[in-house]
Amino acid sequence: MTVKQSPENQLQTNLLAEFIAAINEAKRSIVKTAHAYKACVDAGIDMSRYGKGLGFRLIKIAEGKLLPEAHDKLLGNDAMVEALATLPTATQKQLLDEGVSVWRGKPEVVSVEDVRPSEARRLVDPVTRRLLSPQEQGARQTVVPVARHDMPITINLSREDYNELASQAKRARLSPGAYILAELVKSGVLSKGKKAA
Numbered sequence: 001m002t003v004k005q006s007p008e009n010q011l012q013t014n015l016l017a018e019f020i021a022a023i024n025e026a027k028r029s030i031v032k033t034a035h036a037y038k039a040c041v042d043a044g045i046d047m048s049r050y051g052k053g054l055g056f057r058l059i060k061i062a063e064g065k066l067l068p069e070a071h072d073k074l075l076g077n078d079a080m081v082e083a084l085a086t087l088p089t090a091t092q093k094q095l096l097d098e099g100v101s102v103w104r105g106k107p108e109v110v111s112v113e114d115v116r117p118s119e120a121r122r123l124v125d126p127v128t129r130r131l132l133s134p135q136e137q138g139a140r141q142t143v144v145p146v147a148r149h150d151m152p153i154t155i156n157l158s159r160e161d162y163n164e165l166a167s168q169a170k171r172a173r174l175s176p177g178a179y180i181l182a183e184l185v186k187s188g189v190l191s192k193g194k195k196a197a
Contacts, residue, residue: 030068034061053078060085067092070112079117086129103141107134155180 005013037058040047047055056078060066066085070092074080084092099109102119115123122137124130132140157165162176169179184190 026072027068030071031061034058034068038062053081056085057081064089067096069093069096073113077113077115077117077120079120080112080115080123083120083123084112086124086126087131091131101134103134103138 034057037047037050037055041055041059057066057071060081061068061071066081067089070081070084073096074084084095087095096112099111100115100123101107101109102115102123104119119137122140123132125132125136165179166176169176172179172182174182181190185192
């Protein structure tokens with residue numbers, strides 16, 4: 001018995017086969033790109049012009065710590081990429097296929113593309129590198145107030161003074177507030193044990 005496909009079905013079959021081939025080629029291409037990127041970094045080439053987020057993804061893919069599918073699905077969500085990269089690839093595959101349990105007032109399963117960056121930062125315990133349950137994520141959402149004994153001080157600066165302070169802070173690679181504290185420590189007004197809040 002011979003089965004004949006209608007021209008419409010044949011066209012759909014051909015288009016689907018072309019699409020699947022393109023997806024497979026894209027996966028091979030991102031892996032090839034990742035290995036080329038890592039080789040450039042290892043050779044000491046400054047790759048900063050290509051962006052920190054992209055560089056992080058490519059290095060993790062080249063090291064086998066991030067599935068190539070995660071790169072495609074999570075463009076623009078660097079927090080979720082970082083969370084996935086800390087997990088074993090088998091767990092990554094499961095999350096990419098089945099979704100992620102997150103805490104949104106109650107446990108919800110959402111696709112990896114729909115995980116908010118704030119939720120992604122609570123998904124994995126940074127010490128144990130373990131995927132947290134939704135209840136544990138919810139507990140980490142609650143901010144526990146800490147008793148503070150700091151003395152707030154207001155400093156009024158002219159625009160010119162502030163601009164000068166900001167440029168000096170930038171040269172020192174500090175925020176203006178941290179720069180002021182560092183200068184107070186340097187001048188002896190504050191002890192070295194005093195930390196910026």
